[in-house]
Amino acid sequence: MAIARTGSNLSQIAALLGVSSATVSNALSGKGRVSAELTEKIRATAADLGYTPSLTGRALRTGRTGVLGLVLPDIANPLFPQIAQAIEYAASNAGYGVLIADSRGSVALQTDAINRLIERDVDGIIIVPRLGTRIADIDCPVAVIDSPSTPGNTVSADHWQGGQAVVEHLVSLGHRKFLLIGNNPASNVQNDRIGGMKSCVPEDGHADVLWIERHEQSHGKGSLLGLQKKVEAGFTAFVAISDLHALRALTELQRAGVAVPEDVSVTGFDDLVWSSVITPGLTTVRMNTAEIADVAIAALVRVIEADAGSAIPAGPVVAAKRSSVPMQLVVRQTSGPPPKAQIA
Amino acid sequence: MAIARTGSNLSQIAALLGVSSATVSNALSGKGRVSAELTEKIRATAADLGYTPSLTGRALRTGRTGVLGLVLPDIANPLFPQIAQAIEYAASNAGYGVLIADSRGSVALQTDAINRLIERDVDGIIIVPRLGTRIADIDCPVAVIDSPSTPGNTVSADHWQGGQAVVEHLVSLGHRKFLLIGNNPASNVQNDRIGGMKSCVPEDGHADVLWIERHEQSHGKGSLLGLQKKVEAGFTAFVAISDLHALRALTELQRAGVAVPEDVSVTGFDDLVWSSVITPGLTTVRMNTAEIADVAIAALVRVIEADAGSAIPAGPVVAAKRSSVPMQLVVRQTSGPPPKAQIA
DNA sequence: CTGAAAGCGCTTACAG
DNA sequence: CTGAAAGCGCTTACAG
Numbered sequence: 001m002a003i004a005r006t007g008s009n010l011s012q013i014a015a016l017l018g019v020s021s022a023t024v025s026n027a028l029s030g031k032g033r034v035s036a037e038l039t040e041k042i043r044a045t046a047a048d049l050g051y052t053p054s055l056t057g058r059a060l061r062t063g064r065t066g067v068l069g070l071v072l073p074d075i076a077n078p079l080f081p082q083i084a085q086a087i088e089y090a091a092s093n094a095g096y097g098v099l100i101a102d103s104r105g106s107v108a109l110q111t112d113a114i115n116r117l118i119e120r121d122v123d124g125i126i127i128v129p130r131l132g133t134r135i136a137d138i139d140c141p142v143a144v145i146d147s148p149s150t151p152g153n154t155v156s157a158d159h160w161q162g163g164q165a166v167v168e169h170l171v172s173l174g175h176r177k178f179l180l181i182g183n184n185p186a187s188n189v190q191n192d193r194i195g196g197m198k199s200c201v202p203e204d205g206h207a208d209v210l211w212i213e214r215h216e217q218s219h220g221k222g223s224l225l226g227l228q229k230k231v232e233a234g235f236t237a238f239v240a241i242s243d244l245h246a247l248r249a250l251t252e253l254q255r256a257g258v259a260v261p262e263d264v265s266v267t268g269f270d271d272l273v274w275s276s277v278i279t280p281g282l283t284t285v286r287m288n289t290a291e292i293a294d295v296a297i298a299a300l301v302r303v304i305e306a307d308a309g310s311a312i313p314a315g316p317v318v319a320a321k322r323s324s325v326p327m328q329l330v331v332r333q334t335s336g337p338p339p340k341a342q343i344a
Numbered sequence: 345m346a347i348a349r350t351g352s353n354l355s356q357i358a359a360l361l362g363v364s365s366a367t368v369s370n371a372l373s374g375k376g377r378v379s380a381e382l383t384e385k386i387r388a389t390a391a392d393l394g395y396t397p398s399l400t401g402r403a404l405r406t407g408r409t410g411v412l413g414l415v416l417p418d419i420a421n422p423l424f425p426q427i428a429q430a431i432e433y434a435a436s437n438a439g440y441g442v443l444i445a446d447s448r449g450s451v452a453l454q455t456d457a458i459n460r461l462i463e464r465d466v467d468g469i470i471i472v473p474r475l476g477t478r479i480a481d482i483d484c485p486v487a488v489i490d491s492p493s494t495p496g497n498t499v500s501a502d503h504w505q506g507g508q509a510v511v512e513h514l515v516s517l518g519h520r521k522f523l524l525i526g527n528n529p530a531s532n533v534q535n536d537r538i539g540g541m542k543s544c545v546p547e548d549g550h551a552d553v554l555w556i557e558r559h560e561q562s563h564g565k566g567s568l569l570g571l572q573k574k575v576e577a578g579f580t581a582f583v584a585i586s587d588l589h590a591l592r593a594l595t596e597l598q599r600a601g602v603a604v605p606e607d608v609s610v611t612g613f614d615d616l617v618w619s620s621v622i623t624p625g626l627t628t629v630r631m632n633t634a635e636i637a638d639v640a641i642a643a644l645v646r647v648i649e650a651d652a653g654s655a656i657p658a659g660p661v662v663a664a665k666r667s668s669v670p671m672q673l674v675v676r677q678t679s680g681p682p683p684k685a686q687i688a
Numbered sequence: 689c690t691g692a693a694a695g696c697g698c699t700t701a702c703a704g
Numbered sequence: 705c706t707g708a709a710a711g712c713g714c715t716t717a718c719a720g
Contacts, residue, residue: 009696009697009698010697010698010699011697011698019706019707020706020707020708021697021698021699021707022699022700022706022707022708022709023705023706023707025697025698025699025700026699026700026706029699034705034706035705035706038705038706052463053697053698054404054465054696054697054698055463055464055465055698056400056403056404056409056465056696056697056698057404057696057697057698057699057712058697058698058699059400059698059712060398060400060401060404060696060697060698060711060712060713060714061697061698061699061700061711061712062698062699062700062712063712065400066464067443067464070444074429075425075428075429075432076425076426076429076617077425077617078422078425078616078617080425081419081420081421081422081424081425082420084419084444085418085419085420085446085448088419088444088445088446089446089448092445092460097443097460097461097464098443098444099411099441099442099443099444100414100428100432100442100443100444101432101436102429102432102433104429104433116436116441117441119396119399120399120410120411120441121398121399121400224623244617244618244621247591247618247621247622248618248621248622248623250595251594251595251598251622251623251624252623254595254598254599255598255604255623255624257601260599273420273421273422273588274588274591274592274618277588277591277592278591278592278595278596279568279592279595279596279599280595280599353712353713353714354713354714354715355713355714363690363691364690364691364692365691365713365714365715366690366691366692366693366715366716367689367690367691369713369714369715369716370690370715370716373715378689378690379689379690382689382690397713397714398712398713398714399714400712400713400714401696401712401713401714401715402713402714402715403696403714404695404696404697404698404712404713404714405695405696405713405714405715405716406696406714406715406716407696
């Protein structure tokens with residue numbers, strides 16, 4: 001009924017060499033309290049035996065598991081896998097495992113998810129919060145990935161600047177009438193993006209916001225956004241706050257016989273996988289997920305390893321200082337609006 | 345330097361009530377060796393103190409961590425998040441946590457990922473293997489989610505039957521000339537899907553396979569599949585082995601002025617998020633990820649909990665018997681080919 | 689029905 | 705430079 005691991009443990013190595021397991025531990029951890037030649041010998045036999053330390057044993061002793069929790073609103077939503085991948089990669093490089101928890105739709109489940117992670121003794125938690133969640137007093141270091149306009153400390157992409165980048169580019173192509181497309185006026189991320197977009201609409205330009213209604217979101221076939229009318233009304237730039245909405249707009253316009261990008265431009269956000277594959281490709285904006293993940297993980301690790309020194313257990317700690325990472329424009333549609341539209 | 349947990353531990357509860365920690369343990373685990381009234385009292389104070397057991401302590405003692413590893417080829421690929429979500433949900437319901445490992449592109453990294461999980465003492469591993477991987481002797485219970493035509497035991501959707509469902513439906517709409525679109529002739533999943541499709545092409549019908557080349561996959565703008573020519577050649581059904589390829593085909597056709605679904609039909613596979621949002625919606629086929637996850641997790645849990653009885657550590661065990669779960673057709677395009685095409 | 693003891697594998701003061 | 709001992713929190717035979 002021993003731990004079902006391949007290998008040996010410290011005391012086996014110790015017995016084999018006639019030393020104490022403390023010495024083996026010290027030699028392997030390289031804390032320098034063991035002579036060079038003994039260290040060498042110990043390392044060699046450890047390698048021979050294929051020894052890997054029991055992280056469970058270590059965790060019980062040190063109080064740290066080397067595992068972080070990642071709480072996501074909805075893994076199946078195409079926005080989050082990129083973040084999950086980046087977090088997993090950054091955590092893994094920092095020597096941490098990542099336990100996932102999907103909050104699947106409700107704030108209540110999100111709280112459950114966080115509690116389950118804490119019960120599993122994670123050393124820290126990365127949360128991509130659901131709309132409107134305040135991360136209450138969690139007894140564990142936390143890093144929040146959200147929008148810069150969320151109150152409190154967060155790590156995030158600079159969604160405002162991303163919105164600016166898109167509209168600046170469209171303005172430079174000659175566009176003046178913008179239809180901004182979102183679906184959730186309560187979302188900080190969406191508001192940041194739209195705010196940035198609006199801030200770049202020139203004096204002689206105009207922007208409307210189209211908020212897609214909830215019942216239009218879970219639509220069957222035939223639930224259109226009425227974009228053809230918008231084209232007739234002179235809008236030439238359809239600026240979505242996500243690639244998914246952009247895709248919806250693009251197919252609706254194409255289906256209606258509107259030529260993209262000759263007649264109108266369609267832009268998205270996030271550079272999801274299909275953006276580069278469809279015809280025409282989607283001009284979009286990409287967050288630097290690797291850097292966001294690195295910042296979040298680094299902050300978390302700093303707090304965790306600082307705690308190791310102190311006798312006081314970590315209280316509710318928000319690990320990262322506010323930091324926002326620039327987004328990058330990806331241009332795939334280069335034509336401007338047709339002359340007649342420019343006159344109108 | 346104690347474990348940084350909110351709460352109390354067994355011996356605190358024991359001390360408070362003047363009983364032994366063994367009794368507390370037995371009372372809480374409900375193994376029935378404690379009188380009803382004492383059990384009640386112990387439970388009450390445990391609840392008062394907000395006691396949650398240390399899973400690390402338990403793991404060290406029992407040799408089981410209550411954590412499963414999930415190895416995915418590429419989380420950012422839109423196929424996998426659905427599976428990840430279903431696995432997390434099923435595992436969570438079974439009382440297990442899920443540690444993720446992304447094998448990010450190479451078989452070597454997949455092996456690393458598996459090893460990292462094993463070093464973290466996971467009780468079992470769910471692998472969605474990279475192409476062509478043989479799951480070698482892993483010293484840990486394993487469930488593989490793949491295609492039914494993969495050798496060895498796997499849990500999977502019945503991709504062949506899914507392919508049949510799509511083509512049967514298209515045949516019933518009147519289609520006879522099918523262009524099947526895939527990108528990887530080495531993939532068991534793709535071959536199953538295409539095999540099923542071909543098996544349903546009627547005597548008077550015809551199917552070609554278009555394998556998208558690798559350099560066409562990572563294309564910039566303007567790399568087209570030449571589908572317009574296929575339309576001219578009389579193909580009316582564009583049957584992709586994934587929604588992503590279907591989307592690519594749909595936008596290329598729309599851009600070329602081909603009316604979908606009036607002139608030709610486009611179908612996909614997997615019912616990814618955009619399938620229901622674009623215009624026209626994509627007819628596709630959905631795997632029952634919940635059931636696949638349940639089967640995989642149940643099989644794994646059975647092996648793990650059986651091992652608990654035996655003194656022999658778990659060898660390489662493939663947990664699940666071969667089982668394949670039917671896929672479900674989702675119809676979003678209902679028109680057949682135009683009469684002229686039916687004549688041709 | 690209840691308790692005392694051992695031990696999972698590790699690391700860390702402390703003593704030599 | 706090296707070792708003996710304690711202890712992280714739990715569960716499980718075993719004894720009473």
